[in-house]
Amino acid sequence: MCLTWQAECVSRVLIVGSGFAGLWAALGAARRVDELGSAARDVQITVVSERPFHDIRVRNYEADLTACRIPLQQVLDPVGVEHIAAEVTEIDTDARSVTAQRDGQALALDYDRLVLAAGSRVARPAIPGLAEFGFDVDTFDGARRLADHLDNLAANPRTSGAGTVVVVGAGLTGIETACELPARLAAIFDSTVATKVLLVDHQPHVGSDMGASARPLIESALSDNGVHVITGTSVTSVDIGAVTLSSGDTLPAATVVWCAGMRANPLTSQFSVPLDQFGRLPVDDYLRVERVPAVFAAGDVAAARVDDGHLSVMSCQHGRPMGRYAGYNVIGDLLGRQMRALRIPWYVTVLDLGPAGAVYTEGWNRDVVATGPVAKSTKKTINTERIYPPLTGDRKALLAAAAPDLQARPARGRQYSGGPEAGDPIS
Numbered sequence: 001m002c003l004t005w006q007a008e009c010v011s012r013v014l015i016v017g018s019g020f021a022g023l024w025a026a027l028g029a030a031r032r033v034d035e036l037g038s039a040a041r042d043v044q045i046t047v048v049s050e051r052p053f054h055d056i057r058v059r060n061y062e063a064d065l066t067a068c069r070i071p072l073q074q075v076l077d078p079v080g081v082e083h084i085a086a087e088v089t090e091i092d093t094d095a096r097s098v099t100a101q102r103d104g105q106a107l108a109l110d111y112d113r114l115v116l117a118a119g120s121r122v123a124r125p126a127i128p129g130l131a132e133f134g135f136d137v138d139t140f141d142g143a144r145r146l147a148d149h150l151d152n153l154a155a156n157p158r159t160s161g162a163g164t165v166v167v168v169g170a171g172l173t174g175i176e177t178a179c180e181l182p183a184r185l186a187a188i189f190d191s192t193v194a195t196k197v198l199l200v201d202h203q204p205h206v207g208s209d210m211g212a213s214a215r216p217l218i219e220s221a222l223s224d225n226g227v228h229v230i231t232g233t234s235v236t237s238v239d240i241g242a243v244t245l246s247s248g249d250t251l252p253a254a255t256v257v258w259c260a261g262m263r264a265n266p267l268t269s270q271f272s273v274p275l276d277q278f279g280r281l282p283v284d285d286y287l288r289v290e291r292v293p294a295v296f297a298a299g300d301v302a303a304a305r306v307d308d309g310h311l312s313v314m315s316c317q318h319g320r321p322m323g324r325y326a327g328y329n330v331i332g333d334l335l336g337r338q339m340r341a342l343r344i345p346w347y348v349t350v351l352d353l354g355p356a357g358a359v360y361t362e363g364w365n366r367d368v369v370a371t372g373p374v375a376k377s378t379k380k381t382i383n384t385e386r387i388y389p390p391l392t393g394d395r396k397a398l399l400a401a402a403a404p405d406l407q408a409r410p411a412r413g414r415q416y417s418g419g420p421e422a423g424d425p426i427s
Contacts, residue, residue: 010044013330014098014111016088016267018049018072019057020316021299021323022117023389027402028327029115030079034399040335046082047072048100048109053140057119058316059383060143061177061352063184067384069140070391078395084109088118091270093292113294113330116267116281117323120300120314123261129238134258137177146257153254154188160241161252163195168235169260170201171209172351175218177259179354182226197227198251201260202234210351211366214359221356262314264301271295276303278314285341287326288333296333298326306344310364316387318344321406328404340404348409350379362409 015025026047033040056068072083086100086107098109122138135146153162167178178199185195207218234246243251264279280303282290289295299319304312312318329339349361358375361368390397
């Protein structure tokens with residue numbers, strides 16, 4: 001049975017996804033509608049996502065996820081944006097319709113303009129045993145599943161390799177996860193269980209994307225945190241209590257956390273345009289999908305040019321401003337009003353190194369400008385304040401936060417004091 005969206009005399013803007021890009025696209029569109037007043041009175045903005053939450057995904061490596069799941073009604077209801085909890089399975093750009101699954105039923109949703117902001121997912125290769133026995137911190141639910149697994153191991157410490165965790169992938173997520181785990185394991189297991197964290201990567205160095213100046217700091221932090229590093233090696237199979245490496249070695253380990261590689265949501269493959277190596281859609285300066293009328297894309301599903309030499313990266317640093325601009329522009333495109341070209345003239349990375357602090361880099365070469373407690377202060381501010389929408393339910397505050405503007409990079413190590421005028425470390 002297929003349920004169809006009841007026809008009304010309105011212009012429908014449909015946003016697929018409620019992550020960083022999706023949420024901010026919705027708020028940005030609501031802000032633009034508010035600005036235009038009566039000229040946009042017949043515009044209905046609807047977000048479709050599988051769960052009624054906005055998850056602070058970049059914090060999933062942390063032990064405490066209490067503050068990492070925000071009910072969408074808390075941030076969408078005050079600005080008049082509808083939410084439909086359903087999984088989008090099909091996009092028909094010719095018919096300008098979307099099919100979603102809700103409670104076992106197909107739901108047909110028409111649109112006048114579409115913003116695809118469905119995000120990305122960890123890329124899991126077909127390694128024997130990985131699907132059955134592997135974990136990840138890609139989603140809130142995945143991170144909770146890992147936490148429950150570790151608690152169960154602590155209750156049954158005789159399991160082979162109970163206190164050993166293998167983290168696969170020494171990129172940013174893998175490093176942050178590995179740095180957090182030694183202290184986390186020590187808090188979970190009693191002193192009779194030996195704990196160990198191993199970070200495995202097929203590259204010859206950890207943090208291969210972080211640049212030469214940051215790498216020694218990362219290596220030192222991993223060592224100081226008690227993380228054992230194995231590079232130039234791949235995982236070839238995973239079992240209940242063991243991991244086999246391409247070297248032929250078998251490691252007793254009851255937990256494998258996969259952090260190697262990301263791919264855009266597979267919905268992008270339904271568009272008849274060439275995708276990049278990450279499965280992302282090509283978009284123009286206004287976030288319109290190239291050669292696909294009435295469709296915008298933002299966040300991890302879009303490859304947007306942020307300056308004359310670089311495309312966007314799959315992170316909330318670019319996903320949030322892409323969402324705000326897409327929201328502003330989709331209303332402008334719908335109503336024949338002004339649009340704004342996206343340009344982000346600077347780039348920073350702040351990598352959490354657990355008890356060892358953090359490293360803060362600037363520029364695409366990732367030159368180190370702050371380390372230790374100073375960088376950790378900035379990272380804490382980002383993770384606990386800046387990447388959150390206003391949570392007071394105040395309509396004016398939500399719309400103000402959705403302005404399609406870019407803030408200057410922060411003073412290094414300065415505590416964020418709230419409000420967009422204070423500086424935005426990750427746009």
